[in-house]
Amino acid sequence: xxxxxxxxxxxxxxxxxxxxxxxxxxxxxxxxxxxxxxxxxxxxxxxxxxxxxxxxxxxxxxxxxxxxxxxxxxxxxxxxxxxxxxxxxxxxxxxxxxxxxxxxxxxxxxxxxxxxxxxxxxxxxxxxxxxxxxxxxxxxxxxxxxxxxxxxxxxxxxxxxxxxxxxxxxxxxxxxxxxxxxxxxxxxxxxxxxxxxxxxxxxxxxxxxxxxxxxxxxxxxxxxxxxxxxxxxxxxxxxxxxxxxxxxxxxxxxxxxxxxxxxxxxxxxxxxxxxxxxxxxxxxxxxxxxxxxxxxxxxxxxxxxxxxxxxxxxxxxxxxxxxxxxxxxxxxxxxxxxxxxxxxxxxxxxxxxxxxx
Amino acid sequence: xxxxxxxxxxxxxxxxxxxxxxxxxxxxxxxxxxxxxxxxxxxxxxxxxxxxxxxxxxxxxxxxxxxxxxxxxxxxxxxxxxxxxxxxxxxxxxxxxxxxxxxxxxxxxxxxxxxxxxxxxxxxxxxxxxxxxxxxxxxxxxxxxxxxxxxxxxxxxxxxxxxxxxxxxxxxxxxxxxxxxxxxxxxxxxxxxxxxxxxxxxxxxxxxxxxxxxxxxxxxxxxxxxxxxxxxxxxxxxxxxxxxxxxxxxxxxxxxxxxxxxxxxxxxxxxxxxxxxxxxxxxxxxxxxxxxxxxxxxxxxxxxxxxxxxxxxxxxxxxxxxxxxxxxxxxxxxxxxxxxxxxxxxxxxxxxxxxxxxxxxxxxxxxxxxxxxxxxxxxxxxxxxxxxxxxxxxxxxxxxxxxxxxxxxxxxxxxxxxxxxxxxxxxxxxxxxxxxxxxxxxxxxxxxxxxxxxxxxxxxxxxxxxxxxxxxxxxxxxxxxxxxxxxxxxxxxxxxxxxxxxxxxxxxxxxxxxxxxxxxxxxxxxxxxxxxxxxxxxxxxxxxxxxxxxxxxxxxxxxxxxxxxxxxxxxxxxxxxxxxxxxxxxxxxxxxxxxxxxxx
Numbered sequence: 001x002x003x004x005x006x007x008x009x010x011x012x013x014x015x016x017x018x019x020x021x022x023x024x025x026x027x028x029x030x031x032x033x034x035x036x037x038x039x040x041x042x043x044x045x046x047x048x049x050x051x052x053x054x055x056x057x058x059x060x061x062x063x064x065x066x067x068x069x070x071x072x073x074x075x076x077x078x079x080x081x082x083x084x085x086x087x088x089x090x091x092x093x094x095x096x097x098x099x100x101x102x103x104x105x106x107x108x109x110x111x112x113x114x115x116x117x118x119x120x121x122x123x124x125x126x127x128x129x130x131x132x133x134x135x136x137x138x139x140x141x142x143x144x145x146x147x148x149x150x151x152x153x154x155x156x157x158x159x160x161x162x163x164x165x166x167x168x169x170x171x172x173x174x175x176x177x178x179x180x181x182x183x184x185x186x187x188x189x190x191x192x193x194x195x196x197x198x199x200x201x202x203x204x205x206x207x208x209x210x211x212x213x214x215x216x217x218x219x220x221x222x223x224x225x226x227x228x229x230x231x232x233x234x235x236x237x238x239x240x241x242x243x244x245x246x247x248x249x250x251x252x253x254x255x256x257x258x259x260x261x262x263x264x265x266x267x268x269x270x271x272x273x274x275x276x277x278x279x280x281x282x283x284x285x286x287x288x289x290x291x292x293x294x295x296x297x298x299x300x301x302x303x304x305x306x307x308x309x310x311x312x313x314x315x316x317x318x319x320x321x322x323x324x325x326x327x328x329x330x331x332x333x334x335x336x337x338x339x340x341x342x343x344x345x346x347x348x349x350x351x352x353x354x355x356x357x
Numbered sequence: 358x359x360x361x362x363x364x365x366x367x368x369x370x371x372x373x374x375x376x377x378x379x380x381x382x383x384x385x386x387x388x389x390x391x392x393x394x395x396x397x398x399x400x401x402x403x404x405x406x407x408x409x410x411x412x413x414x415x416x417x418x419x420x421x422x423x424x425x426x427x428x429x430x431x432x433x434x435x436x437x438x439x440x441x442x443x444x445x446x447x448x449x450x451x452x453x454x455x456x457x458x459x460x461x462x463x464x465x466x467x468x469x470x471x472x473x474x475x476x477x478x479x480x481x482x483x484x485x486x487x488x489x490x491x492x493x494x495x496x497x498x499x500x501x502x503x504x505x506x507x508x509x510x511x512x513x514x515x516x517x518x519x520x521x522x523x524x525x526x527x528x529x530x531x532x533x534x535x536x537x538x539x540x541x542x543x544x545x546x547x548x549x550x551x552x553x554x555x556x557x558x559x560x561x562x563x564x565x566x567x568x569x570x571x572x573x574x575x576x577x578x579x580x581x582x583x584x585x586x587x588x589x590x591x592x593x594x595x596x597x598x599x600x601x602x603x604x605x606x607x608x609x610x611x612x613x614x615x616x617x618x619x620x621x622x623x624x625x626x627x628x629x630x631x632x633x634x635x636x637x638x639x640x641x642x643x644x645x646x647x648x649x650x651x652x653x654x655x656x657x658x659x660x661x662x663x664x665x666x667x668x669x670x671x672x673x674x675x676x677x678x679x680x681x682x683x684x685x686x687x688x689x690x691x692x693x694x695x696x697x698x699x700x701x702x703x704x705x706x707x708x709x710x711x712x713x714x715x716x717x718x719x720x721x722x723x724x725x726x727x728x729x730x731x732x733x734x735x736x737x738x739x740x741x742x743x744x745x746x747x748x749x750x751x752x753x754x755x756x757x758x759x760x761x762x763x764x765x766x767x768x769x770x771x772x773x774x775x776x777x778x779x780x781x782x783x784x785x786x787x788x789x790x791x792x793x794x795x796x797x798x799x800x801x802x803x804x805x806x807x808x809x810x811x812x813x814x815x816x817x818x819x820x821x822x823x824x825x826x827x828x829x830x831x832x833x834x835x836x837x838x839x840x841x842x843x844x845x846x847x848x849x850x851x852x853x854x855x856x857x858x859x860x861x862x863x864x865x866x867x868x869x870x871x872x873x874x875x876x877x878x879x880x881x882x883x884x885x886x887x888x889x890x891x892x893x894x895x896x897x898x899x900x901x902x903x904x905x906x907x908x909x910x911x912x913x914x915x916x917x918x919x920x921x922x923x924x925x926x927x928x929x930x931x932x933x934x935x936x937x938x939x940x941x942x943x944x945x946x947x948x949x950x951x952x953x954x955x956x957x
Contacts, residue, residue, distance in 0.1 A: 013843035020837055023853030025829070059858075060824045064832035071839040078843055101835065 001127050006081045008121035009074050009128075016071070026067055027057035030116055031263070035307060038262050046265035047256045047309055049119075065101055072102040073113055077128045086129035089114065119263040126172050137222045138166035140199055141210030142182035148175040155179065159204065164196075166213065173224045178233055184208035185356050186229050187347075188273070190216065190241035190250055194331045194342070201343040207357060210235070217250055220261065223268040226254060230270045236356050237270050240347075243278030243288075244328040245300035248310070248319075251275045256309040276350050280322035283329045286346070289336050290327040297328060375508050377474060385736075385784040386478045389537040393421060394545055394735065395784075396431050396478070399471030400531055401549075402732055404435030405556055406465050407529070409582045409670075411438035414574065415559040419549065421539070423566055428483055429537045431475075434530040439493035442500040442518075449476055449489050449531065450504040450513025463583045463669045463774050465732050475533055477506050482536040486516045491529040499523035539566065544735060546570060551726055551733035554680040555672055555772060575679045583670045586776070587618040589663040590628070590655040592702020598652055605640040609651070612640040619661045628654040665697030665704040669774050672731065677710045681770065688714030689812045692770075693801050700793035705775035707797040711805040712768040713812065723757065723767035727788070729778040734786055741787035743771045746798040755806035756813040767809070771798055829858055830865060830953040852927075856880040862922070862945045864889065867955040868936025873897075875930040875940065879922040887945050889918040889930075893938020900932035913938070 016026040031037060031049035039050040058064035076095065080087065087095070092114070093107040104110040114125050125132075139145075143158045147170060158167045170176060187209050189195045195213040198204065204211055210229065214222060230237045239254050241247035252258075255273040257265030283290050293301070301319050304310045310319065322328070334342040351357045381387060385395035397419055408415035413436060420432035440448055451473060476487040492499035503516035542565055549561050553572035558579055561572040588597070590613075605612045613625035620628075629636045631654035634647060643651065672680070677692035692710035699705070717724060727734040727743045738744050744762070752763035763769070779789040788794070833851050841848045855863055855878065862885050864877045873895065879885050891897075892915045897904065904916040920928055936956045 010844060013840045016836065016840045017844050017846060017849055020833070020840070020849045020851055020854060023857050025854055025858065026833070026836060026840075058828055058833050058836065060821070061828045061832065062824075064828035064836070068832055068836050068839070071836050071843070075839050075843050101832065 002081050002084075002129075005121065005123045005127040006078055008123055009078050009081075009117075012117075012120060013071065013074055016067070025058050027055050028067065028070070028120065029053050029055050030119060033115075033119075033259065033262070035259055038259060038308060040308070041265075044266045045271035046269040047262055048265050049262045069096075069099075069102045069104065069109075070113060070116070072096070072099050073110070073117065077117075077130070080129050084129075086131060088131045089125075092130065115260065115263070118261075122263075124264065124267070126174070131171050132219065132221075137213045137215040137218060138168050138195075139210060139212050139225070140166035140195075141186075141204045142208060143210050144179040144181065146177040146179050158210070164199070166195075166199075166211070169219075169221050169225050171221050173221050173228070176225070178228070181210070181233060181235075182208060183210045183233075183235055185236045185238065185351070186210045186212060186226065187276070188212045188214050188218075188226055188237060188239045188254060189331075190214050190239075190247055191331060194240065197332075197339070198343060201340060203343045203347065206343070207348070207351075214239075214241075214250060214254075218254060220264075220268060223254060223270070226273065227268060227270045230272055237273040238276040238351070238354065238356060239273055240276045240331060241278065242328070242330045243280060243283055243322075244293075244330075245297055245304055245319075245322075247278075248275075248304060248315075249300075252307070252309045274354055274356075276354065277346070278329050278331055278333070280318045280325065280327075282346075283322075283325065283327055286334070286337065288329040288333040290329040290333070293322070293326045293328055298323065298326075375511075377477065381474075381478065382784070385786070386474065389482070389535070390541045391736075392475075392478055392482075392535060393429065393431060393537050393539075394541055394548055395471075396475040396533060396535075397421075397433060397545060398548060398732070399475055400431075400433035401552060401561075402465035403472055404433060404437055404529070405552075405559060405731070407437030408435060408559075409580065411527075412579045412582060413437065414577060414579055415556070417559060417561050419561065419563045421545070421563075421565045423539075424534060427536045427538070428534055429539070430532055430534045432530065432532045434525075434528060436525060436528040439497075439527045439529055440491045441493060442491070445489055445491055445500065445502050446504055446513035446515050449473055449487055449502075450506050450515075451511055463730050463776055465730050472531070473506065475535075476504060477508070479533045479535040480505050483534050485534045488532040489529070490521065490523055492523050492525060492527055495526045499525075548733055548735055550684050551728070551735075552731075554684055554726070554770070555677075555728050555731045555733070557672070557676045557680040557683070573683070575683050576676055580670050580672070584667040586663060586668040587616060589699075589702035589704075590617050590620060590658070590660050591699075592663075592777075593617075593652070593655065595649065595652055598655075599645070599648055602640050602643060602648060607640060608636060609634055609638050609640050609643070610636040613655075617655075618663055624658060624660060628658050631658060662697075662699045663702065663704045663776075665706060668776050669697060669704055669706050670731075671706045671708050671774050672772060674708075674710075677708060677770070677772075681710060681712055681768075685712065685717065685768065686715040687712040687717070687768075688816075689809070691805055691808045691812075693804050695797050695801050698793060698797055700779075700791050703775055703777040705773060705778075705794060705797075707794070707801050708772040708774065709798070709801040709805055710768075710770040711802075711809050712770075713809060714766050717766040717768055719766040722760070722762040722764055723769055725762065726768065726770040728770070728772040729780070729785070729788060730774055731772070732785070734788070736784070737781070737786040740781055742790040742795055743773070743788055743798060745790065746795050747771070747802065749795075749799055750802045750806060752806065755810040757809070769802070771802075773798075826859065826861075826951045827953070829855055830863055830951055831955060834865075834867075834955065852878060856925075859951060861949045861951050862887065862942065863951045863953065864940060864942045865953045865955060866891075866936065866940045868934070871933055871935075873930075873932050873934045873936045877920070877922065877928045877942070879924055879926050881949055882924050884921060884923050885945055886921045887919070888943045889920070890941040890943065891916045891918075891930075891938065892941075893934065893936070895932065895934030895936070895938070897932040897934055900930060902930060 019026045032052040032054045037050040037052040038047045041048045056066055058067050089111055093104055093110045096104045118125055139158050141158050146155045198211055203209055226237055229235050239251045241250050257269035301323055386392050404417050405415055416436045418434040422430045424430050486503040486505045489502045490499050498520045501521045502518050505514040507514050549563050553561050557575045560574045563570045609629055610625050613620050632650040671694050674692040674694050678690050681690055690712040694708045697704050697706045747769055748761045752759040757763040757765050773788055779791050781787045781789045837849045837851045860880050862879050866875050896914055897916050905919050906917040908915040940952055940954055942950055942952050
C-alpha cells in the first residue's frame with residue numbers, strides 16, 4: 001500500500017517535471033467538486049463526480065501558488081512514507097508554517113488539498129499515513145469484532161465486552177474485522193441522547209439491532225463501517241435522525257456519499273441505507289412537539305430540492321410537506337409520549353412498514 | 358378704522374440690515390461654527406475677484422486666532438489693488454453695495470452682501486467694530502478704518518479713520534471678531550484646499566490658531582479677467598428693461614442695437630416689427646403696454662447665443678488636473694471643459710474632472726467637489742443639481758459601483774461657470790436645477806466616465822500581466838525546485854517557459870549558499886541596452902563581471918552594471934553576499950520589463 005501511494009505521488013510530480021521541461025506552464029486536472037457535478041453511477045449505485053473537470057494551472061499567481069502548495073504536500077507525504085511516519089491533518093497544517101509562499105492560510109485549505117490528492121491518486125489519505133482529527137463514533141449491539149492495534153490483536157463483543165459508551169470505531173477501519181454476529185439490522189442514530197435511550201430500553205436485545213452512534217455528520221470511518229456491515233454481513237441499515245434539513249444531509253451522506261468525498265463514494269456510501277425518521281409526516285401524525293423553521297432551514301430545504309441526491313418522489317413529498325408545515329422536530333421529541341414510545345411503538349411500526357422486521 | 362389706524366402707526370419700512378439681522382441663515386451665518394467659514398469665504402472671494410481685476414497673482418493670508426474664551430479674530434489679507442478710502446466704509450459697512458451687481462460677467466461675489474454681513478454678524482455677537490486697512494499703491498499711504506453698520510438705516514458708521522504706514526504696497530486687510538468655535542476647522546481647511554484647486558494661480562496661507570498651512574500656486578499666469586457684456590435679449594426681465602429703457606435717449610432701434618449683445622439692425626427691426634412699434638420712436642416714451650410687447654418680441658426672435666469667451670473664465674483642463682494633483686495624490690485624473698452654452702440668456706460653461714486611486718479613501722462614496730464660479734460649495738450637497746446629475750449617470754457602466762453616488766476611490770469635480778449662476782438660495786450653497794445646465798453636466802461626466810473606464814481596463818490588464826509575471830518568474834522556479842527534489846532528477850530549467858510566455862526582459866535575483874546570482878534574460882526580439890542597479894549592504898568585491906560603477910552611501914553599496922543584450926541572450930552576475938537589498942533595471946521600457954527578487 002505504501003509503495004503504491006508513494007508511486008502515485010511521484011507520478012504527479014513527474015507530470016509537472018515533464019511539463020516544465022517541455023516549456024509548458026505546469027497544470028493539473030481535477031473533477032469539479034460541486035453539487036452540479038455529481039452523478040449517479042449505476043454499477044456501484046452511489047453518487048460520484050461527473051464529467052466536468054477543472055484545470056489548475058500556474059498561469060497566474062494564485063494558480064501557481066496552489067500548485068506550489070500541492071508540490072510541497074506531495075514532497076512532505078513522500079518523505080513521510082519513506083520514513084514510515086504519520087501525522088494528522090492538523091499537524092500537516094501546522095507543518096506548512098515553515099513553507100513560506102506555500103503556507104496554508106487555514107486548515108480547510110490543507111484538508112481540501114488532501115482530498116484533491118486522494119482524487120488524483122485514487123488512494124485514500126490513510127494510505128499517505130494521514131489521520132483525521134475527528135474520532136469515529138461508537139457501536140453497541142450483538143456483534144463480535146477483531147481489531148489489530150499497535151499493541152496486538154484484540155477481540156471483543158460489542159454488548160458483553162464494552163461499557164455504556166459502546167465500542168469506539170478506530171480511524172483506520174482497515175484494521176477491523178467482523179468475527180460473527182447475531183443481528184437482524186443496523187440502526188444509525190444521529191444524537192447521543194437517542195443512542196443511549198435505545199440502549200437503556202434494551203432495543204438492541206429485543207430486536208437484534210446493532211446501534212451505531214453517528215455523532216452528527218458521520219466521520220469517514222463510521223461511514224465505512226456502516227457500508228461494511230451492510231455489504232459483508234448483509235444487514236439492512238436504517239438511519240434515524242432529527243426531522244430537519246441538516247439531518248437529512250446526514251442521511252444523504254450515509255446513503256449516497258457526500259459532495260466533498262464523492263471520489264470515495266464506493267467505499268463510504270451505503271446505497272441500501274433507508275431513512276427511518278423523523279419524517280416530516282411524523283410531526284403531524286404523532287403530533288410531535290416542534291419548532292418553527294428558520295430562514296436558513298427553509299433555504300436548506302429548498303437547496304435540497306435541487307440536490308440530485310434528494311431527487312426521489314419520497315423526498316420531494318416529505319420536503320414539500322415540511323415547507324408547507326414550516327415545522328421541525330428533534331428525535332427526542334418522542335419523549336413527549338413517554339420514554340418507551342420510541343422503542344415500543346414508533347420504531348417497530350416504521351421497521352415493519354419498511355419491511356426490515 | 359381705529360384698528361387700521363393703530364396698525365398704521367406700527368407700519369414702517371425695514372432696512373436690509375435689519376432684515377438680515379433677523380435672517381442670518383439666509384447668508385450662511387446660521388451657527389457660530391459656520392460663521393467662521395462664511396466670513397473667510399466671503400473675504401477670500403472678494404480678494405480673489407479683486408486680484409483678478411487688477412491682474413495680479415493673488416497672495417492671500419487667512420488667520421483665525423482665539424482672543425478670548427469664545428471670541429475668535431478672523432483676518433484676511435490680500436495683495437489686490439486696494440480700495441480707495443472713500444469707498445472703504447461703503448464696501449464693508451453697507452449691505453448690498455458692490456461693483457459687480459450690475460455687470461454681466463463671471464465673478465465670485467455678486468450682490469455685495471457677504472463681507473458686510475460678516476461685519477454685521479461680528480457687531481451682533483461681540484459688539485466690536487471691523488478693522489480694515491487698505492492701500493491702493495506705492496504712492497499712497499494706507500488707510501485704517503474701524504467700522505460698524507447702523508442697522509436701522511443700513512449705513513456705515515466710521516468709528517475711527519487714520520492714515521498709517523503699511524508694509525504692503527497695495528492690498529486690503531480685514532479683521533473681524535466674533536463669537537465662534539473651531540469645530541469647523543477641518544471644513545475650513547477643506548474650503549481653502551478646494552479654493553486652491555480651482556484657483557491654481559493663487560497662493561493661500563492659513564494660520565489657524567498657530568497652525569500654518571500653505572497652498573502653493575501651480576501656475577504664474579493670471580487668468581484673464583472676464584469682461585462685462587451687455588445683456589442678452591433672451592435673459593432680460595420686465596423690470597430691468599423698463600429701467601434701462603427709461604434712461605435711454607435714442608430711438609427704439611438704436612436702443613436695441615446699442616443696449617443688448619448680439620443684436621444687429623436686422624434682428625432689431627424684426628423685433629420692432631413683431632412688437633408693432635415705430636423704429637423711430639424715442640425709447641423713453643414707450644409706455645408699459647408697449648414695453649411688454651417689445652419684451653415678448655425680444656424673447657421670440659431668434660438671437661445668436663451670447664459671446665461666452667469674454668465674460669466667462671473657465672479654469673481649463675490642464676490647470677484643473679494640475680490643481681487636483683497638487684492637493685491630492687491620484688493615480689488617474691482627467692478633466693474636460695465643455696463648450697459654452699446658454700440658459701435663459703445667460704452664458705455658462707461646465708467643467709469637470711474625475712480622479713481615481715492614489716490617496717483617495719477606497720471605502721464609501723466617491724468624493725464630490727462642487728464649484729460655482731471658482732468658489733467651492735460646501736453645504737447642502739444633497740439639494741444641489743450637480744449632485745443630482747452625478748447620481749443620474751450610470752457609473753456601473755464606467756467601472757465604478759454605485760449607490761446613488763458612485764462608490765470607491767474616486768473623486769468627481771464639477772465647476773459651473775456662468776454670468777449668473779442659479780443658486781437655490783442666497784447662501785449660495787447649491788446650484789438650482791436648470792435643464793440646460795444639468796444636460797451639460799451629465800454629458801461631461803459621461804465623457805469623463807468613458808476615459809475612466811479605459812484607464813481602469815488598462816490598469817486591470819497591467820495587473821493581470823504583473824500577476825502572470827510573478828507566477829512565471831517567481832513561483833514556477835520554486836515549483837521546479839520542489840518537483841525536481843521529489844522525482845530525484847536534476848533541477849528542471851524553467852527559462853523556456855519564461856521565454857515563451859513572457860517575451861520580455863527578465864531580471865532575477867536569487868541567493869544560494871551565500872552566493873548572489875543575478876540573471877538577466879532578453880526574451881524579446883530586439884537588442885536591449887540596459888543598466889542594472891543593485892542596492893544592498895553587500896560590497897560585491899568578488900563580483901563577476903565587475904560592476905561598472907559602485908557608490909557607497911550609509912553602509913549601502915549601489916552597484917551598477919551596463920550591458921547590451923542580444924535577442925535571446927542571457928547574462929549572469931555572481932558575487933558573495935547576503936542577497937538583501939533591491940534590484941532595478943533601467944533603459945528597458947516598463948511594458949517589456951520584469952524584475953523578480955526570489956530572495957523575498
